[in-house]
Amino acid sequence: MPEHVSFLQLLGASVLALAAVLWVIGLARVLRAFRAEQPSRHRSEALSALPHQRQPAPDLEAVELTPAERDAFAGLVRQLNGGR
Numbered sequence: 001m002p003e004h005v006s007f008l009q010l011l012g013a014s015v016l017a018l019a020a021v022l023w024v025i026g027l028a029r030v031l032r033a034f035r036a037e038q039p040s041r042h043r044s045e046a047l048s049a050l051p052h053q054r055q056p057a058p059d060l061e062a063v064e065l066t067p068a069e070r071d072a073f074a075g076l077v078r079q080l081n082g083g084r
Helices: 007-037 067-080
Strands: none
Touching: none
């Protein structure tokens, strides 16, 4: 036992280390049990924690632009691209 460390300090460090080991063992058991309860899933699911959509997305809509609107849009794109 080191001379500059009291018995209570060594006892406290030992108790804390033992508590940490027991906590890790308990956490591992809980996670293992949780994984065993769930049905097997594909590992490729990126966001499995998010709930699934209850209804499908709305159909895509398309609107035909008039020639004047197409020209205005092209001018806006040129303006935002710096004239390119």
